[in-house]
Amino acid sequence: MDVYEAVDTRRAVRAFSGEPVARETLERVLAAAGRAPSSGNLQPWQVYVVTGEPLAELKRRATARALAGDPGDEREYPMYPADLAAVYQDRFSAAAAQRYRALGIERDDPDRPRRIAALNTEAFGAPVVLFCYLDRRMGPGQWGDAGMYLQTVMLLLRAEGLHSCPQVMWTMYRRSVSRAVGAGDGLVLFCGVAVGYEREGAPRLLRTGRAAMDETVRFLGA
Numbered sequence: 001m002d003v004y005e006a007v008d009t010r011r012a013v014r015a016f017s018g019e020p021v022a023r024e025t026l027e028r029v030l031a032a033a034g035r036a037p038s039s040g041n042l043q044p045w046q047v048y049v050v051t052g053e054p055l056a057e058l059k060r061r062a063t064a065r066a067l068a069g070d071p072g073d074e075r076e077y078p079m080y081p082a083d084l085a086a087v088y089q090d091r092f093s094a095a096a097a098q099r100y101r102a103l104g105i106e107r108d109d110p111d112r113p114r115r116i117a118a119l120n121t122e123a124f125g126a127p128v129v130l131f132c133y134l135d136r137r138m139g140p141g142q143w144g145d146a147g148m149y150l151q152t153v154m155l156l157l158r159a160e161g162l163h164s165c166p167q168v169m170w171t172m173y174r175r176s177v178s179r180a181v182g183a184g185d186g187l188v189l190f191c192g193v194a195v196g197y198e199r200e201g202a203p204r205l206l207r208t209g210r211a212a213m214d215e216t217v218r219f220l221g222a
Contacts, residue, residue, distance in 0.1 A: 006158040013163035013194075015202030016125040021051075021162065021195060026128065029156040036152040037145065044142040045149050045190075046133040048181040055129060058180040059122055062173045066117035072172030076136075076188050079168050095208040120169040126194035131170065131177055133187040146190055157195060165194040 001009075026049060034043065050058065065072070084092065123129050130153070134146055154164045170177055170192035177189055 001159045003155065006155045010154055010158050011163070011207055012165040013196075013198050014119070014124040014165060015199045016123070016127065016163070016194065016196035017199040018125050018127050019197045021128050021197070025160050025162070026195075029153060029160060032156055033149060033153040036149040038149070039141050039145055042138075042142060042145065043149075044134050044138050045146045046135075046183075046187060048131045048133070048183065049128065050131065050181060051128050054180060055123075055127070058129075058176060061176050061180075062121035062170075063118050065173060065176065066121045073175050075171065076174065077171075079171070091211070098208060117169070117172070120167055121173065123167070123192070123194040124165060125199065126165070126196040128195040129167075129170075130193040130195060131181055131183075132190045132193070133183055134190055136186060136188040143190070150191070150193060153193065161197070162195060163198045167192045167194060 030047065030049070038044070080092070132146060132150060134142060150166065154166070157164050168191045171189050174189045177183070177192070178187075183189070
């Protein structure tokens with residue numbers, strides 16, 4: 001699979017088969033991803049790979065919190081700016097409506113927040129979740145590095161025939177995650193990434209639209 005195909009076929013999968021992923025495959029991907037860009041070569045990411053019973057227990061604890069209506073732990077960083085400009089709000093709303101309608105959760109469902117949270121805390125059935133942390137003394141540049149690292153991971157997973165789903169949602173249950181992985185107070189949870197094989201026969205979510213290139217790119221010069 002070349003890099004263009006990996007980029008084109010990477011999407012946030014929300015229906016995993018549960019089939020185990022070989023540790024050797026994960027090690028190969030994560031070792032190669034270490035070559036991702038890193039300003040000053042800080043390589044600020046700290047990743048915990050959780051599978052098996054430790055992941056099952058974390059899912060049970062987080063899902064119990066979600067189903068109980070627990071609003072989650074206090075946020076250490078906002079998922080989105082408080083006041084999104086209209087163009088961004090429109091993109092967000094359209095994508096959210098499409099995504100959760102495909103999962104059978106309508107906007108007017110009174111139980112919608114808990115159902116969405118519970119789907120996420122089950123990691124959509126994925127047998128592996130990667131939790132990416134950063135030293136909390138790091139700044140915006142290093143958070144950008146972590147984003148480039150995770151994109152590299154997700155593209156390499158595609159090259160291995162695997163899929164993924166980045167989940168900032170895990171920050172809502174960051175205390176449960178930190179207890180499960182043993183992360184110290186000096187680390188802040190950036191996100192989780194669900195990893196696995198897509199479940200055969202699962203309803204395929206339509207790909208969310210992307211802005212036309214001329215909305216986001218400007219060419220200057222020849």
